[in-house]
Amino acid sequence: MPGLVTSSLAAGSGGVVGVILGLVGGGGSILAVPLLTYVVGVGSPHIAIGTSALAVSVSAAGNLIPQWRAGNVKWRCAAAFSLAGVLGAMVGSTAAKAVDGQSLLALFGVVMLVVGALMLRKRRGDGDPDVRLIKRSAAVLLPWLLGIGLLVGLFSGFFGIGGGFLIVPGLMLATGMPLPMAIGTSLVAVSAFGAATAASYAASGLIDWPLAGLFILGGVLGGLAGTSLGKRLSGRKRTLSVTFAGLVILVGLYVVARGALPLLGVAT
DSSP states (O other), X not given: OOOHHHHHHHHHHHHXXXXXXXXXXXXXXXXXXXXXXXXXXXXXXXXXXXXXXXXHHHHHHXXXXXXXXXXXXXXXXXXXXXXXXXXXXXXXXXHHHTSOHHHHHHHHHHHHHHHXXXXXXXXXXXXOTTOOOOTTTHHHHHHHHXXXXXXXXXXXXXXXXXXXXXXXXXXXXXXXXXXXXXXXXXXXXXXXXXXXXXXXXXXXXXXXXXXXXXXXXXXXXXXXXXXXHHHHTGGGHHHHHHXXXXXXXXXXXXXXXXXXXXXXXXXX
């Protein structure tokens, strides 16, 4: 079992991610790996990624329930997208385990920079709320759902992140569904991709289960606090999103530096 300080840092880091998820509605899980690596002190980047994937999966599953009740989940579209993505996530996670840990961290930092830049863009909220994957529409929708799902799953599995920042626009591109439904539906895929990635890392003994439990617990409590605070700051969503995007970019720069310097022979 981790010591008191490590346990507190793990729960606190999970709380930070939960608060961010509650405030801005997504993207907070991108901070899980840096927090586990540089704050909690997980020595192996691969263990940090495996532990993060498990926490992200559980968090997404918990957040799925209110979205389902609100009618924002297109289950058939989610199933097709997720089935292809799980295959991609298994391939991606297997490939990642063969990559040197420091190289993987440097690449992860680059991904954070890209994610931060994408978060600065406004997303359109219009679309067709009545879109459904049925026999008549399958010929058009299914190739897009399977193709995009596979690609996003590969990416998600390789970096051990939920990939919601790609899943949401991917679902909108594949089906034309509006943003609120894409966000709700994406949680099915995030949960599935995270579970597939976590299973791959668990099979290699690359998950710290006690830390994962503490991180998840902190995330649940932080999510409740963030959701409550988010309601009070609902008129400042754009400001919050831009601020968070800036934070992701700054952390990304730090992760790139910490991951790249050892590769260049510079001590950190």
